[in-house]
Amino acid sequence: MKFATSTSPHTFQTDSVQKVMLEVLLALVPGIIAMTWYFGWGILVNIAVSVSVAVASEVFVIKLRKRPALPVISDLSAVVTGVLLALALPPLLPWWITAIGAAFAITMVKQLYGGIGYNPFNPAMAAYALLLVSWPKHMTSWLPPSMLNSTPLDFGQVLNVIFTGAMPAGLSWDTISSATPLDEMFTRLDMNQMIEEIRQSPLWGDFGGKGWEWVNNWYLLGGLYLLFRKVISWHIPISIIASLLVLSGLAYMIDPAVHPFPAFHIFTGGVMLGAFFIATDPVSACTTKKGQLIFGASIGALIFIIRSWGGYPDAVAFAVLLMNMAAPTIDYYTKPRVFGEVKDTSDD
Amino acid sequence: MHVPGTSINRNKRKLWQFHGGLHLPDHKSMSMQRPPVDALLDDLLVIPLQQHIGEPPEILVKEGDKVLKGQILARANAYVSAPIHASSSGTVVAIDEQPVPHPSGLSATCITIETDGQDKWDDCLPEPISDYKSCSADELLERIHWAGIVGLGGATFPSRVKLNPGPNKPIDTLVVNAAECEPYITCDDALIRNHAQEILHGIHIVMHILSVKLCLIGIEDNKPDAIAAIQKALSEHDTGDIELVVVPTIYPSGGEKQLIQILTGKEIPGNGLPADIGIVCHNVATLFAVNNAVSKGYPLISRMVTVTGEGINKPQNMIVPNGTLISSLIERAGGYHNNVNELIMGGPMMGYALSSDKLPVSKATNCILVTQKDNAPANTPAACIRCGKCAEVCPALLLPQQLYWYARARDLDKVQDFNLFDCIECGCCAHVCPSHIPLVQYYRFAKTEIWAREEDKRKSDIARQRHEFREARLARIKAEKQAKLRKKKEVLEKKKAADVDPKKAAIEAAMKRAAEKKQKLQEEGKIPANTENLTTAQQRQIDDANKRRENSES
Ligand code: SF4
Numbered sequence: 079m080k081f082a083t084s085t086s087p088h089t090f091q092t093d094s095v096q097k098v099m100l101e102v103l104l105a106l107v108p109g110i111i112a113m114t115w116y117f118g119w120g121i122l123v124n125i126a127v128s129v130s131v132a133v134a135s136e137v138f139v140i141k142l143r144k145r146p147a148l149p150v151i152s153d154l155s156a157v158v159t160g161v162l163l164a165l166a167l168p169p170l171l172p173w174w175i176t177a178i179g180a181a182f183a184i185t186m187v188k189q190l191y192g193g194i195g196y197n198p199f200n201p202a203m204a205a206y207a208l209l210l211v212s213w214p215k216h217m218t219s220w221l222p223p224s225m226l227n228s229t230p231l232d233f234g235q236v237l238n239v240i241f242t243g244a245m246p247a248g249l250s251w252d253t254i255s256s257a258t259p260l261d262e263m264f265t266r267l268d269m270n271q272m273i274e275e276i277r278q279s280p281l282w283g284d285f286g287g288k289g290w291e292w293v294n295n296w297y298l299l300g301g302l303y304l305l306f307r308k309v310i311s312w313h314i315p316i317s318i319i320a321s322l323l324v325l326s327g328l329a330y331m332i333d334p335a336v337h338p339f340p341a342f343h344i345f346t347g348g349v350m351l352g353a354f355f356i357a358t359d360p361v362s363a364c365t366t367k368k369g370q371l372i373f374g375a376s377i378g379a380l381i382f383i384i385r386s387w388g389g390y391p392d393a394v395a396f397a398v399l400l401m402n403m404a405a406p407t408i409d410y411y412t413k414p415r416v417f418g419e420v421k422d423t424s425d426d
Numbered sequence: 427m428h429v430p431g432t433s434i435n436r437n438k439r440k441l442w443q444f445h446g447g448l449h450l451p452d453h454k455s456m457s458m459q460r461p462p463v464d465a466l467l468d469d470l471l472v473i474p475l476q477q478h479i480g481e482p483p484e485i486l487v488k489e490g491d492k493v494l495k496g497q498i499l500a501r502a503n504a505y506v507s508a509p510i511h512a513s514s515s516g517t518v519v520a521i522d523e524q525p526v527p528h529p530s531g532l533s534a535t536c537i538t539i540e541t542d543g544q545d546k547w548d549d550c551l552p553e554p555i556s557d558y559k560s561c562s563a564d565e566l567l568e569r570i571h572w573a574g575i576v577g578l579g580g581a582t583f584p585s586r587v588k589l590n591p592g593p594n595k596p597i598d599t600l601v602v603n604a605a606e607c608e609p610y611i612t613c614d615d616a617l618i619r620n621h622a623q624e625i626l627h628g629i630h631i632v633m634h635i636l637s638v639k640l641c642l643i644g645i646e647d648n649k650p651d652a653i654a655a656i657q658k659a660l661s662e663h664d665t666g667d668i669e670l671v672v673v674p675t676i677y678p679s680g681g682e683k684q685l686i687q688i689l690t691g692k693e694i695p696g697n698g699l700p701a702d703i704g705i706v707c708h709n710v711a712t713l714f715a716v717n718n719a720v721s722k723g724y725p726l727i728s729r730m731v732t733v734t735g736e737g738i739n740k741p742q743n744m745i746v747p748n749g750t751l752i753s754s755l756i757e758r759a760g761g762y763h764n765n766v767n768e769l770i771m772g773g774p775m776m777g778y779a780l781s782s783d784k785l786p787v788s789k790a791t792n793c794i795l796v797t798q799k800d801n802a803p804a805n806t807p808a809a810c811i812r813c814g815k816c817a818e819v820c821p822a823l824l825l826p827q828q829l830y831w832y833a834r835a836r837d838l839d840k841v842q843d844f845n846l847f848d849c850i851e852c853g854c855c856a857h858v859c860p861s862h863i864p865l866v867q868y869y870r871f872a873k874t875e876i877w878a879r880e881e882d883k884r885k886s887d888i889a890r891q892r893h894e895f896r897e898a899r900l901a902r903i904k905a906e907k908q909a910k911l912r913k914k915k916e917v918l919e920k921k922k923a924a925d926v927d928p929k930k931a932a933i934e935a936a937m938k939r940a941a942e943k944k945q946k947l948q949e950e951g952k953i954p955a956n957t958e959n960l961t962t963a964q965q966r967q968i969d970d971a972n973k974r975r976e977n978s979e980s
């Protein structure tokens with residue numbers, strides 16, 4: 079009798095990449111609902127466009143490489159990339175910009191490097207950066223949150239705007255669009271206005287931008303779910319938030335007139351999404367625990383620096399991309415002490 | 427059922443934790459439903475010559491020899507070696523290469539005995555030692571060595587060597603490994619339940635040899651009956667220096683390094699041994715064998731083996747004579763169930779799959795596991811997503827994902843930078859990997875590559891040395907030749923010089939005489955011709971000399 083032979087171990091947990099990705103998608107649901115609630119159907123349309131282009135691009139590349147596509151796309155990583163990119167985009171962005179972003183993320187950032195596991199950069203963030211640099215005007219035209227939006231568009235109108243660029247009768251871009259709270263804050267700070275004045279604007283809620291603060295809360299909730307399910311570890315998100323809090327807190331203590339208070343930094347823009355869903359992308363992040371703390375803290379610091387002194391209003395994407403570059407080096411120098419390793423006293 | 431938690435509370439000892447590890451379904455009750463039985467005696471016993479780590483023993487029998495049970499078949503000559511004994515009486519029918527259970531499927535020298543069914547003991551076995559305390563450590567070590575005892579937990583390192591760490595390594599604690607952490611395996615559990623007294627006696631003997639005052643028995647809390655058996659034995663024979671420590675069930679608590687850490691909080695240094703931190707660790711089955719050898723005078727010729735798994739009809743433990751074929755154990759355990767997948771020697775985490783069941787049981791065999799094909803789709807390995815799950819469970823605190831990355835890239839230096847050789851191949855990382863990468867396979871591969879490279883380097887070093895030797899020898903020969911030549915030349919020249927001398931001397935003498943004469947004549951006022959008063963011989967010499975001068979001048 080002949081037997082099958084494989085190497086040990088002979089038992090495996092039933093976890094799979096697909097399961098991990100499903101958990102991530104599940105954790106994004108509250109945030110997605112909140113975004114749609116505040117910013118309209120455009121969010122869902124963006125997700126639909128982005129995900130389909132991402133998956134189609136992946137199939138295309140895999141076919142080019144003459145490999146079976148089904149096992150690759152069924153790991154759902156392309157879907158996650160598509161969703162994350164879409165969530166960073168303005169709600170009425172022309173569909174072709176979204177499509178270019180998704181295609182770029184999958185073909186150039188992910189598959190060109192060999193597919194999942196090999197990409198040094200977070201695909202969604204690299205694509206976001208590309209779009210921001212190439213179409214800055216489109217990429218910064220947000221809608222006001224629903225409570226401030228006097229002319230909410232219905233589903234048909236949204237489709238029309240996204241796919242044909244045609245505005246509903248009587249409306250123009252200028253009348254419906256609005257800057258994001260972050261944009262508003264730092265543009266007006268640049269104009270030497272005081273925080274007190276800026277906060278008079280109706281955009282502001284309790285601690286962040288109206289609407290935005292709640293979106294961030296829901297992302298936070300999803301993030302906590304991922305933590306609870308052990309899909310991610312606490313190291314990266316907590317260190318991002320902590321370092322951002324500490325730095326903005328320090329600045330705020332030095333001069334509250336020109337530095338927004340810490341909660342503003344945390345609950346505005348893409349910090350929660352970035353901290354829990356994007357920077358934790360294991361492929362492009364640090365893999366050692368100590369390294370993850372350094373990685374996260376540096377992202378927090380970079381967000382603060384770029385927001386305060388850089389040219390772009392939100393900095394999450396750039397901060398993550400910059401630290402993606404540093405991750406392998408950080409990993410090398412933060413190897414944990416192995417079992418039985420005696421503390422280095424002499425050589426090395 | 428016994429509640430495991432209650433037995434933990436009996437510990438006075440503080441327990442430590444090791445990093446990572448897994449909670450695995452233990453599947454142990456399967457083979458514990460039936461009491462252990464004796465395996466049937468096979469017609470043929472195939473006894474591998476080398477069943478231990480170290481030098482192979484020297485064969486003492488030849489084909490056709492009649493042997494008795496317990497007779498030495500091969501004698502250990504080296505220090506790190508162990509003898510093997512006939513596990514039943516019969517005739518040696520072959521001494522040749524036979525397939526043996528080995529991950530690589532290799533063949534090795536085996537002594538095949540055709541049993542005569544009488545199972546007759548050799549009558550020159552050594553006397554049982556009833557009072558081990560009156561014996562010196564050396565006498566007892568000699569007995570243990572004679573009995574061919576090796577680490578039965580799987581390492582098969584000769585026990586005598588392990589029990590004799592030398593004067594530079596003072597030992598204060600004996601750790602007894604009864605954790606048996608791998609799923610499915612129950613041979614130690616069964617042994618303890620049935621032979622707790624003997625094991626305890628073995629512990630006392632070993633404590634006497636090591637002259638240690640403390641023994642810690644580490645056992646996982648999922649073996650309440652074995653715990654009770656040890657407790658009972660301890661209460662009957664309490665010496666106060668043996669402590670039973672119930673540890674939580676978490677794989678791989680039975681790893682030597684992990685168990686020692688749990689019990690003492692100490693870490694064995696990277697490439698060190700337990701003896702470096704004053705500890706000697708032995709498995710319960712080894713201690714049972716020690717007691718058999720010392721108190722009964724029996725060599726190690728059989729052991730408890732778990733035959734289990736979903737692919738077996740009647741899973742159970744068996745006492746198996748060394749050299750019995752796996753196929754006959756399976757038969758004894760009711761044969762195969764349908765849909766058999768793998769035949770594994772050892773447990774599901776660290777055991778290796780065998781391609782055939784016509785292989786003998788050796789001292790290292792603790793478990794034969796037969797798995798069943800499940801209906802779940804095969805787990806095809808995908809790319810590493812660097813999720814770090816593997817690092818979370820790695821008891822050696824390694825970064826399995828980095829090891830994998832560099833092993834895959836065949837970067838053998840980097841993979842060692844990330845401490846490949848601290849990997850104990852426990853399989854935790856591969857078990858949890860969501861991408862189903864056979865990580866351990868990569869590590870084994872990398873280790874083998876590195877060993878091969880080192881072997882190559884050693885060989886090339888030897889070759890280089892040889893080359894250098896040769897160069898040096900040639901240079902020496904050349905130098906000697908030159909020296910000889912030079913000497914020859916010198917001798918020749920001297921000889922030449924010696925040949926010339928008398929003539930020269932004669933000439934000089936003649937010239938001197940002539941000059942004197944001339945001077946005398948001058949003083950007397952007469953100047954004679956230069957060539958006057960010369961003998962004819964002298965004249966000829968002068969002529970010759972003049973001719974030579976002319977020649978040399980021209
Ligand atoms: S568990 Fe598997 S996929 Fe995750 S980091 Fe380790 S090797 Fe990579």
Ligand code: SF4
Pocket residue numbers: 816819820821822823824826848849850851852853854855856865866
């Ligand atoms: S097999 Fe090696 S790398 Fe994997 S968990 Fe065990 S010790 Fe760590």
